[in-house]
Amino acid sequence: MADIHGNLVFVLHAHLPYVRHPEHEIFLEENWFFEGLIETYLPLLAMFERLTKDRVTFRITMTFSPTLVSMMEDPLLMGRFEKRFALLRELSEREVARTRGTEFEGVAHFYRNRLAALDQLYHQDLGRNLLGAFRRHMEEGSLEGITCGATHGYLPFLKEVAGSPEAQVRVGVSTFRRVFGRPPQGIWLPECAYYDGLDRILKKEKLRFFFLEAHGLLYADPRPPAGVYAPLVTPSGVYAFGRDPESSREVWSSKEGYPGDFLYRDFYRDIGYDLDYDYVRPYLHTDGPRGMTGFKYYRITGSTDQKEVYNPAWASEQVRTHARDFVEKRKAHVRHLSGVLGVAPTVVCPYDAELFGHWWFEGVDFLEAVFREVAWQETIEVHTPVELVQAGIPASAGAPEPSSWGENGYYDFWMNGTNDWIYPPLFEAAREMARLLEQRGLSQGREREILNQMGRELLLAQSSDWPFIMTTKTLVEYAVERLKGHLYQFWTLRAMLYPGRYREDVFSEIRGRDNLFPDLDCSVFLPLP
Secondary structure: OOOOOEEEEEEEEEOOOOOOOOOOOOOHHHHHHHHHHHHHHHHHHHHHHHHHHOOOOOOEEEEEOHHHHHHHOOHHHHHHHHHHHHHHHHHHHHHHHHOOOOOOHHHHHHHHHHHHHHHHHHHHHOOOOHHHHHHHHHHHOOEEEEEEOOOOEOHHHHOOOOOHHHHHHHHHHHHHHHHHOOOOOEEEOHHHOEOOOHHHHHHHOOOOEEEEOHHHHHOOEOOOOOHHHOOEEOOOOOEEEEOOHHHHHHHHOOOOOHHHOOOOEOOOOOHHHHOOHHHHHHHOOOOOOOOOOOOOOEEOOOOOOOOOEOOHHHHHHHHHHHHHHHHHHHHHHHHHHHHHHOOOOEEEEEEEHHHEOOOEOOHHHHHHHHHHHHHOOOOEEEOOHHHHHHOOOOOEEOEOOOEOOOHHHOOHHHOOOOOHHHHHHHHHHHHHHHHHHHHHOOOOHHHHHHHHHHHHHHHHHOEOHHHHHHHHOOOHHHHHHHHHHHHHHHHHHHHOOOOOOOOHHHHHHHHHHOOOOOOOOHHHHOOOO
16 A cells, blocks of 8 residues: 655744844843844754755754744844854853863753854854844755744724734835845744634735634634645635644654653753852853853653753754654644544644743754654655645635634633733824824825834834733733833824934934834825725
């Protein structure tokens, strides 16, 4: 009997909120970005380079959110990142000396060698150009880059004011095109949040596919016969791919999935908390409090505070075991599904990119091992959604269920008693933007520049990261300050449109701080006809 074939689609959602504070020499939340580069994005590029060098065929789809891209191309932030990277390399040398003759010596050498290799990759191999490296892999066909909403705005709520969802999508598309030299074929809807009619906006922007949480397809009208294992074509002709719950659980869950294995590195035990404060203080990205350095010497061990020393070799062997297990389970699943459905099923595996390397230290190695396992067998093949759409993959037609991912699977994570207060002022600002465009038209000169900056501030205020932080009760004060700050700047700029109210110094300060989306034009807020 011939081998049964199925399609495996890996999707990494790469996003961080826009955090840039030139008014401070060191700002704690900027370290989110620096950690992401060191622990996830550089290791992913290293993986791409190894697979390409070894001629291992791989296909992966990856979101590049406009805010993340904007930080990657910002000279100020990248300069600060390089200083941070150099400090950690200095710390790695000190750790090798400090741990000599102890049980931690091997792990310290591991970290020093790892950081040295990443430094070589960044400075020499990639020429300090991360976006250029990602673009090269797109051009080679192994990486399918897709876009996201401009600032990850939660589109089902933003539709309250016509023009706001359009602006999020349009700026996402234009930013991707400007940075990567090609239009995106697909989009990651922020929080996978869909509402009826959103596909019209996506179609207008020439986007061909997007992703949904499983029940967004399972409860579509009519219900698709293949469930989440074949795409759905929306009324506007855009392909919707649904998440496979089984493969997601194995990788997402720290309790049921691979990341919780006792041999893997413990995320929380960091020398930034464990060692003498005076020793680690120069290497903490804060102005005083303890924090993470990335140097972690213990493995998960179990549900105990008594942790055993991390062994990178043991973890590496376990990665290969888990990769084989993952591939074998997908093969068995594909065989079962193809017998039931009568067609080659498509198994979509979407994850947050920073799960790999940052939260699950061994995650990037796991992905690489999976691609190497898949390359030599014939039951399943890795593809990108564009390849499947172009090949004429079987699909059913229907209207997706309004849905999102996150707790409970619908909208309440982003509007509840912790954060519902933010929406009236957001809607008020969006309505004022719409009113100005209708009243004044697309004005020119200074007034147009003010309107453009008002658009940037409105988009930044709309980020779904702020209500997310409020719900999870982490760094709530920062999220509140950011949202209120952007709205304050929006109305400050609005006042400058009155005769005699313009202040060049104030405008320059705001524009200098929030300088993302250089090609943004206020016309993106015009609603679809």
